[in-house]
Amino acid sequence: MFILENQKNFIEYTEKVENVISPISVIQKKEDGQAFSQIEKLKSLQQKIKSTELIVPIVGGFSAGKSSLINSFLGGNILPIGIQPETALPAELRYSTTDYIEAVTANNRIDKYNLTDFDVIKQKIKSEEYRYLKIYLNNQNLKDIQPLVLVDMPGYSSPVQGHNSVIMDYTAKGIFFIFLSSVETQGTLQGNILDELSIINGINKGFSFCLSKTNLKAPSQVEEIKSIT
Numbered sequence: 001m002f003i004l005e006n007q008k009n010f011i012e013y014t015e016k017v018e019n020v021i022s023p024i025s026v027i028q029k030k031e032d033g034q035a036f037s038q039i040e041k042l043k044s045l046q047q048k049i050k051s052t053e054l055i056v057p058i059v060g061g062f063s064a065g066k067s068s069l070i071n072s073f074l075g076g077n078i079l080p081i082g083i084q085p086e087t088a089l090p091a092e093l094r095y096s097t098t099d100y101i102e103a104v105t106a107n108n109r110i111d112k113y114n115l116t117d118f119d120v121i122k123q124k125i126k127s128e129e130y131r132y133l134k135i136y137l138n139n140q141n142l143k144d145i146q147p148l149v150l151v152d153m154p155g156y157s158s159p160v161q162g163h164n165s166v167i168m169d170y171t172a173k174g175i176f177f178i179f180l181s182s183v184e185t186q187g188t189l190q191g192n193i194l195d196e197l198s199i200i201n202g203i204n205k206g207f208s209f210c211l212s213k214t215n216l217k218a219p220s221q222v223e224e225i226k227s228i229t
Helices: 002-024 038-051 066-074 118-128 140-144 161-173 191-202 219-228
Strands: 027-029 035-037 054-060 091-095 100-105 110-113 130-137 148-152 176-182 206-212
Touching (some): 054 066, 066 140, 066 148, 091 140, 100 118, 191 206
Parallel strands (some): 054 148, 054 176, 176 206
Antiparallel strands (some): 027 035, 091 148, 100 110
16 A cells, blocks of 8 residues: 555654664754753654554445445454444444444544444434544454554445535545445446545545455356446
8 A cells, every 4th residue: 555655664764864863863952941862753753653543444335335344354243234324424443452432523522332332322323413433442453454544434325414524524534445336236336436436536545446245146247247347
């Protein structure tokens, strides 16, 4: 992935600079009078680069299989599947040593829930005006892909106006996109997905396009759909 390669190159560059200036590092003064060295500044910069989150939205129409794909990656049925468009929210997945959920409102208030509280959150989505979820999991696969943050997005053509504005937010924040389309669409992409692909391509952001539910079609039919998608 282009962004990760740039991140790696920048870290390697700062490490080379550190090796060069280490013998002649100059002590400077912060505004509060505390001393610090150029080496300390570089190490701080390296840590910031390593820990900067990189958002990877997984997008597609409703029932395209986004949550099922993520559950397969996580190795368990973590995210609910088959939910209604009216109760769908973007769900950001992060590694943590403990499992919990943060529901974030439009004014950035955060309500904390247990991982088993998806039904409770679903009941509160409209009244609490939640905008997106942060799901923290003690999951090795999430730990391994840090600082990538996978995002299970609401489906396109959502009847909820707020969802469309959130999707646009993630178009700006995302650094790479995974587009998922079900073979049940017979290879015909929804117009708004094509529009989004055009936008992402126009702003030079990378994406992958995947077919889901291929088990519902014969291999020959899947190949035919791939050829016209």
